[in-house]
Amino acid sequence: MTSHATATELVRHCPAKVNLALSVGPPRADRLHPIASWMVALTFGDQLTLRRTNQPDSTWRIAFADDAPVPQPIDWPLERDLAYRAHRLLADHVGQPLTVDADLCKRIPAGAGLGGGSSDAAATLVGLNDLFNLNLTANDLTPLAATLGSDVAFLVAAMLGSPSAIVTGVGEHITPAPQPAPIDLVLILPPFTCPTGPVYAAFDEQHPHDAALRSNDVQALPTQHPLPPDAPFNDLAAPACQVQPQLAEAIANLTDMLDQPVHVTGSGAAMFIIAHTPTHARDLAATLTRSTPLAPVATQTLPQ
Numbered sequence: 335m336t337s338h339a340t341a342t343e344l345v346r347h348c349p350a351k352v353n354l355a356l357s358v359g360p361p362r363a364d365r366l367h368p369i370a371s372w373m374v375a376l377t378f379g380d381q382l383t384l385r386r387t388n389q390p391d392s393t394w395r396i397a398f399a400d401d402a403p404v405p406q407p408i409d410w411p412l413e414r415d416l417a418y419r420a421h422r423l424l425a426d427h428v429g430q431p432l433t434v435d436a437d438l439c440k441r442i443p444a445g446a447g448l449g450g451g452s453s454d455a456a457a458t459l460v461g462l463n464d465l466f467n468l469n470l471t472a473n474d475l476t477p478l479a480a481t482l483g484s485d486v487a488f489l490v491a492a493m494l495g496s497p498s499a500i501v502t503g504v505g506e507h508i509t510p511a512p513q514p515a516p517i518d519l520v521l522i523l524p525p526f527t528c529p530t531g532p533v534y535a536a537f538d539e540q541h542p543h544d545a546a547l548r549s550n551d552v553q554a555l556p557t558q559h560p561l562p563p564d565a566p567f568n569d570l571a572a573p574a575c576q577v578q579p580q581l582a583e584a585i586a587n588l589t590d591m592l593d594q595p596v597h598v599t600g601s602g603a604a605m606f607i608i609a610h611t612p613t614h615a616r617d618l619a620a621t622l623t624r625s626t627p628l629a630p631v632a633t634q635t636l637p638q
């Protein structure tokens with residue numbers, strides 16, 4: 335993992351996640367949807383720097399990197415930022431201010447289904463735990479993580495050594511699914527987004543009676559080595575295309591152009607292709623850069 339700790343400063347990689355398989359069940363009484371998903375964390379991600387300070391208050395600097403593949407403004411208030419909220423949550427939990435100067439350098443586009451905000455929150459929980467020697471375990475951090483968002487618990491597990499896992503419940507149950515070798519893939523980042531709530535609502539519209547959680551299909555996928563490029567599946571892909579018709583058009587055009595299966599991660603709008611090797615991933619990314627206005631990123635799953 336790309337983390338480095340000293341007594342006063344810590345730098346953490348906040349990995350993007352991809353759902354290599356995502357099955358969704360009918361909504362529960364609380365309206366949330368049970369999921370079964372094979373999630374993996376990637377070498378592509380944001381970077382969080384935390385510095386201990388003797389100042390009375392914490393400071394947060396949050397900005398997209400100049401070299402981010404899809405540079406964006408930060409268009410949400412600090413109080414709604416998931417990393418800031420994770421900091422407040424942990425400080426309340428341990429009853430200490432955990433005062434830091436925090437610098438969050440973003441590369442993962444928001445609203446892409448790549449869990450950007452969730453990863454920033456997970457890195458904040460894990461990073462503060464290390465920086466202040468809080469000695470909290472995964473069992474302590476997981477329930478806190480789950481209150482922040484559905485993907486935060488997996489990303490905490492990814493940072494603690496399980497970057498490939500089967501995720502169930504509404505994201506809070508994590509079973510490691512170790513991989514013998516990294517999986518190469520190309521992320522394709524479009525200039526539009528998909529809001530998660532409306533995508534789940536479109537799923538209900540499309541499946542009023544027949545939603546079924548295919549846990550066995552999801553669990554079978556990580557046992558295939560190498561992963562066949564057409565194996566990933568996502569029950570939210572069709573609902574995401576209904577919410578964001580530009581996504582359906584992009585998938586159709588890319589499938590035609592590359593003659594490769596193009597998949598959607600999470601609730602979209604980011605897409606991905608499974609590559610055979612790092613060179614294959616870079617070649618596909620170069621083709622996309624030459625021929626489309628979309629931003630491709632050749633990346634890999636994080637090693638165990």
Ligand SMILES: C[C@](O)(CO)[C@H](O)COP(=O)(O)OP(=O)(O)OC[C@H]1O[C@@H](n2ccc(N)nc2=O)[C@H](O)[C@@H]1O
Nearest residue numbers: 353365366367368452483484485504530531534600601
């Ligand atoms: C699509 C996934 O990324 C798969 O990994 C997650 O299930 C969604 O994770 P997320 O973006 O962090 O979503 P959250 O912020 O937790 O939820 C946003 C909204 O999506 C809907 N939602 C979310 C998760 C879930 N299991 N069922 C839902 O119906 C709810 O309306 C919720 O208010």
Ligand SMILES: Nc1ncnc2c1ncn2[C@@H]1O[C@H](COP(=O)(O)OP(=O)(O)OP(=O)(O)O)[C@@H](O)[C@H]1O
Nearest residue numbers: 410415416444445446447448449450451452454600
């Ligand atoms: N640190 C953050 N980074 C990105 N978005 C954040 C952050 N904190 C709060 N948000 C809010 O969350 C929204 C979506 O965040 P995020 O990047 O996690 O979406 P996503 O990749 O679609 O998530 P998921 O994969 O979990 O569906 C943003 O539009 C923004 O309003």
